[in-house]
Amino acid sequence: MNLVRRRKASETEKPSVSDSKTTNEGGEEEEEEEDDDDKNKKSKKAVTKKKKRKVEEKGKWSCVDSCCWFIGCICTIWWFLLLLYNAMPASFPQYVTEAITGPLPDHPGVKLRKEGLTAKHPVVFVPGIVTGGLELWEGHQCADGLFRKRLWGGTFGEVYKRPLCWVEHMSLDNETGMDPPGIRVRPVTGLVAADYFAPGYFVWAVLIANLAHIGYEEKTMYMAAYDWRISFENTEVRDQTLSRIKSNIELLVATNGGKKAVIIPHSMGALYFLHFMKWVEAPAPMGGGGGSDWCSKHIKAVMNIGGPFLGVPKAVSGLFSAEAKDIAVARAIAPGFLDNDLFRLQTLQHVMRMSRTWDSTMSMIPKGGDIIWGGLDWSPEEGYVPSKKRQRNNGTQIAEQNETGSQVSQTKRGNYGRIISFGKDVAEADSSEIEMIDFRDAVKGSNVANTTCRDVWTEYHDMGIEGIRAVAEYKVYTAGSILDLLYFVAPKMMARGSAHFSYGIADDLDDPKYKHYKYWSNPLETKLPNAPEMEIYSMYGVGIPTERAYIYKLSPSAECYIPFQIDTSAKGENEDSCLKDGVYAVDGDETVPVLSAGFMCAKGWRGKTRFNPSGIRTYIREYDHAPPANLLEGRGTQSGAHVDIMGNFALIEDILRVAAGATGEDLGGDRVYSDIFKWSEKIKLPL
Numbered sequence: 001m002n003l004v005r006r007r008k009a010s011e012t013e014k015p016s017v018s019d020s021k022t023t024n025e026g027g028e029e030e031e032e033e034e035d036d037d038d039k040n041k042k043s044k045k046a047v048t049k050k051k052k053r054k055v056e057e058k059g060k061w062s063c064v065d066s067c068c069w070f071i072g073c074i075c076t077i078w079w080f081l082l083l084l085y086n087a088m089p090a091s092f093p094q095y096v097t098e099a100i101t102g103p104l105p106d107h108p109g110v111k112l113r114k115e116g117l118t119a120k121h122p123v124v125f126v127p128g129i130v131t132g133g134l135e136l137w138e139g140h141q142c143a144d145g146l147f148r149k150r151l152w153g154g155t156f157g158e159v160y161k162r163p164l165c166w167v168e169h170m171s172l173d174n175e176t177g178m179d180p181p182g183i184r185v186r187p188v189t190g191l192v193a194a195d196y197f198a199p200g201y202f203v204w205a206v207l208i209a210n211l212a213h214i215g216y217e218e219k220t221m222y223m224a225a226y227d228w229r230i231s232f233e234n235t236e237v238r239d240q241t242l243s244r245i246k247s248n249i250e251l252l253v254a255t256n257g258g259k260k261a262v263i264i265p266h267s268m269g270a271l272y273f274l275h276f277m278k279w280v281e282a283p284a285p286m287g288g289g290g291g292s293d294w295c296s297k298h299i300k301a302v303m304n305i306g307g308p309f310l311g312v313p314k315a316v317s318g319l320f321s322a323e324a325k326d327i328a329v330a331r332a333i334a335p336g337f338l339d340n341d342l343f344r345l346q347t348l349q350h351v352m353r354m355s356r357t358w359d360s361t362m363s364m365i366p367k368g369g370d371i372i373w374g375g376l377d378w379s380p381e382e383g384y385v386p387s388k389k390r391q392r393n394n395g396t397q398i399a400e401q402n403e404t405g406s407q408v409s410q411t412k413r414g415n416y417g418r419i420i421s422f423g424k425d426v427a428e429a430d431s432s433e434i435e436m437i438d439f440r441d442a443v444k445g446s447n448v449a450n451t452t453c454r455d456v457w458t459e460y461h462d463m464g465i466e467g468i469r470a471v472a473e474y475k476v477y478t479a480g481s482i483l484d485l486l487y488f489v490a491p492k493m494m495a496r497g498s499a500h501f502s503y504g505i506a507d508d509l510d511d512p513k514y515k516h517y518k519y520w521s522n523p524l525e526t527k528l529p530n531a532p533e534m535e536i537y538s539m540y541g542v543g544i545p546t547e548r549a550y551i552y553k554l555s556p557s558a559e560c561y562i563p564f565q566i567d568t569s570a571k572g573e574n575e576d577s578c579l580k581d582g583v584y585a586v587d588g589d590e591t592v593p594v595l596s597a598g599f600m601c602a603k604g605w606r607g608k609t610r611f612n613p614s615g616i617r618t619y620i621r622e623y624d625h626a627p628p629a630n631l632l633e634g635r636g637t638q639s640g641a642h643v644d645i646m647g648n649f650a651l652i653e654d655i656l657r658v659a660a661g662a663t664g665e666d667l668g669g670d671r672v673y674s675d676i677f678k679w680s681e682k683i684k685l686p687l
Contacts, residue, residue, distance in 0.1 A: 108653040109213025117660040119215035121262045121300050122252035124245075125194070126224045128267025128306075129360055131203050131643070133188035134227065139169050140182055151185060153197055167350050172229060172357040177496045178238060186227065186239070191218060193225035197643075202635075206647040207264075207655065214656060220256060222248050228268065231359040231500035232275040233517045242279050246288050253298050260300035262659045267592075267642065270307025271363050271521040277529050278520035286517060296531035301658055303537040305651070306589055306642050309523050310373075310596040311366035311503070313419050314547045316482055319361060319490065320420070321552070321564045322352035348562055356459070356490060362497035365486070366419070366479045368505055368524050372599070372683055373479035374417025376431040380595055380679040381416050381586045385576050386545055416548050416584060420477040420485070424551050424570040427476070427584075434475055440484060442470030459490050460563055468563045472554055505685070509610055523600050523611060524685075532614045535664050538601040539651055541640020542674045543625035545578075546588025587674050589625075591642035598622075598676040599683070609687040619664040623648050624673045 105111070133153030136146045142165035151170055173180045187193060195205040204223070211221065226241040235241040249261050265273045277295055280288040288294075317323060355361055366373050374380060421427035426434060444467040460468070467488075477485050483503060487494045502518050506525040519525040528536070553567040572579040578586065587594045600611070601618040608615040625640030635644040645651055654667055 105649065107210055107213065108649050108656055109210030112653065112656050112660070113214050117214050117656065119211070119220055119659070120661045121259050121659050122220045122222070122256050123211060123216065123659055124222045124224055124249060124252070124261050124263045125191075125204055125207075126263065126265035126269035126273050127194040127203070127226075127228070128265070128269040129228045129364070131197055131266065132194045132225050132228050133192070134170075134185050134229075135188050136169060136184070137186050138182065138184035140165070143169055150188065153188070153194070163350075167354050170229075171354045172359070174357050174492055175496075177230060177357065177359040177500075178234060187225040187241075189223075189225050191221065191223050193223050203266075203643060203646055207652055210652050210656060211659065214660060216659075220252070222252060224248070224269075226272065228360050229358040231496075232272055232363065232521055233279075233500055234359070236279070242276055242288060245276060246280050246290065249298050260298055262300050262655075263302045264305065264655060265302065265307065266305045266646070267308065268360065268364060270304040270309060273302065273304075274309075274523060274526070275517070275521040278526055279517065281529060282515065282517075286515075292530050295529035295534060299531065299534050301535040301537065301664075303539060303655055303658060306540045306592050306597060306645060307538060308364055308592045308596050309538075309600045310368055311364050312547075312592055312596060313366060313549060314591060315361060315364040316366065316419055316486075317547070317550055317566065318355065319365075319486060319493070321562050321566065322348045322355065323566060352562060356493045359496055359500055362493070363501050363521055365497075365501070365503055366482065366596075367503045367522050368685075369480040369503070370417065370478050371505060371685060372524075372595070373419070374415065375478050375480070376417060376434075376476065377415065379416035380682045381548070381593075381675075384416075384578065384586050384675070386578060386585065386587075416586060417478050418476045419479060419482055419549050420552055421549070422472050422475050422552050422554075424567070424579075427549070427551055427570075427579075436475050437470070437473040439467075439470040439474045439488060442467055442488075459492065463489065463563075468554070471564070472552075523604060527610070528605060528612045528614065528616050530614045531616060534616050535658075536601060536605065536616055536618045537621055537654075537658075537664065538598050538618070539621045539654065540592060540594070540597040540623070541589035541625050541642070541645045541648075542587050542594060542622045543640055544588060544590045545580075545585035546590055546593050547583050548578075548586040548593055549584040551579075551582045551584075589640055589642045589645065594622075594674045594676050595679055598674070599680050602676050603680040603683070604685065604687070611687070617664060619667070620670045620672055620676065621651070621654055621667070622671055622673045622676075623651055 106114070131153070133150050135148050135150050136143060137148065139146060142162060151166060168180075169183055169185060171180065172178060179185070191204070191208060194203050195208060197203050208216075208221065224241075224245045226235045227239065230238065236243065252261055253259065263273060278287070280290040280294050281292050283289055372380075374382075415427070418427055444463045463471075471485065471489065474481075474485075483494075498518075500518055502522050502525055504522075504525060506514060506519075509525070509527055513519075514525055551567045551570040552564050555561055555563050555565050566582040568581040570579060570582040571577070578584050588597070598620050601620050605612040605616065605618045612618075623638070623640045623645060626636065626638035628634060628636035628639070635641075635647055637647060637649045639645055639648055657667060658664075
């Protein structure tokens with residue numbers, strides 16, 4: 001009982017919470033309220049700081065996240081569409097296409113097999129720049145797990161998985177133009193080296209399949225794969241590629257009953273094989289020691305597809321500002337996307353630093369100077385109008401043209417000879433009105449790199465503001481002054497390039513200096529081999545606007561980025577204008593202008609000339625571009641685009657007929673849609 005009473009007493013004596021609060025109003029209660037307020041304030045501040053930190057982190061990484069998601073979405077959609085395409089019945093695309101356009105013609109291989117054509121001459125493919133696969137044989141730690149995996153020509157997954165590592169391994173040594181220490185990237189061998197550039201994007205695959213229809217197989221075909229990044233002569237020094245090509249052609253001829261080979265180069269491969277034909281004749285150790293009759297004994301025909309024999313203006317813009325029309329337009333559509341950090345990279349600077357180590361790009365700088373490409377006041381293609389239509393012609397004469405279209409006059413017209421102009425007004429002004437301040441003696445200033453920028457070193461950082469301004473104040477550059485410009489802005493690159501390539505016109509081809517390999521890929525400074533029975537074809541697309549000259553401006557952020565960029569705001573005054581998005585266009589295959597692809601076969605090599613002393617027969621085969629009729633037709637069977645032309649049925653049929661024994665005369669001689677003969681006559685080149 002006592003215990004119970006004590007408990008009740010203690011319960012009744014225990015003050016309530018409210019009582020305690022009221023009884024301690026003057027003292028302890030105030031302290032407790034203050035403590036609670038402090039805790040609330042601190043918790044609110046902590047929450048606010050966390051929110052700010054999240055916002056800052058979100059803003060800080062939003063660029064990288066957006067880029068990753070964007071590329072990831074593109075890849076996902078691409079693979080999904082590819083999966084659907086491969087999952088559908090093989091006959092479905094043909095069924096839909098035939099329902100829209102009518103019955104499709106047989107593939108060239110099937111058609112010619114029905115005619116009774118069979119494999120005869122062995123075939124050698126020579127891929128061009130960037131189309132051949134490259135794989136890793138030795139690399140740095142960041143490339144672990146990539147042994148013999150493709151760094152170029154494949155899924156390109158490594159580009160966005162580890163971009164800095166990929167750029168590092170795809171770059172060459174800036175001093176030697178060869179492998180950097182600890183890195184070995186080598187060409188993929190075999191027909192798979194360049195059959196597909198990426199899954200679903202064919203290069204040589206369609207042609208190979210059609211050759212197979214008339215009896216060709218791997219023992220009668222050879223892919224002359226090489227590392228397209230390094231100079232032509234260095235492919236022999238490092239990999240003995242030229243020797244391998246020589247041995248394989250000799251083996252193909254010997255194992256096919258002595259039948260000569262048909263060589264099919266594409267793009268830069270045409271220049272590479274031109275170099276090979278001089279190398280194989282030249283005595284060792286500089287050459288292959290095959291003798292002056294080697295080509296005559298082993299080669300039936302050289303069928304060049306989209307060959308940039310005289311170079312391409314697109315190479316100038318690529319070396320000068322790491323852009324061409326497509327990059328410039330993308331930059332205009334999404335300002336800052338290519339200039340700012342992409343995967344923590346300053347994208348165009350990395351592209352420039354990497355591509356300037358590739359000596360092969362310098363083989364495509366325009367050759368022949370102002371004599372070929374025009375000067376301040378003239379150009380061979382002057383008067384060209386994109387909308388002009390032509391009629392088909394199977395003879396050797398110029399195709400008929402719409403005279404009314406050729407006479408269209410423009411009050412203001414840029415001159416194609418001005419390959420680079422700083423400002424539209426400069427491109428259109430009379431040469432007497434242009435005040436050009438010579439940049440060659442300009443003093444290069446101190447490093448312009450801004451410490452607030454995440455700088456990727458380029459040679460522009462050594463020029464300084466004064467050097468950059470001097471380039472812009474010269475105002476206009478023709479093919480003759482482009483070389484001086486590139487020597488000024490990229491001296492290390494041009495020092496390497498000048499040791500392997502030349503861009504002039506020979507005065508005397510018998511001069512002993514032209515025995516050096518640096519002249520062998522320039523058709524204006526070398527002779528064709530002594531092989532009168534051999535044939536040379538120039539096969540290329542026409543009817544697509546192709547880059548010819550550019551309007552530039554100074555970049556507003558020159559201290560952080562590449563100081564020059566194409567001025568995409570410069571446009572023509574009417575729909576017939578050749579100027580769009582800061583680029584003047586002429587007829588071509590979207591990459592190589594007609595002048596570069598066709599001049600040598602139209603005039604420089606035609607008949608017996610000093611460049612063709614044995615009178616090798618030359619033919620021009622042009623393919624007028626026609627886009628695909630529908631999406632299921634893929635890239636089209638009548639495309640004239642630089643790479644898509646590899647699936648052009650007319651081109652494939654021409655190749656198959658020659659491989660089966662036909663000559664150029666059997667094909668009907670020249671087939672011309674462009675004004676190549678007319679433009680060639682305007683060029684006063686001593687023959």
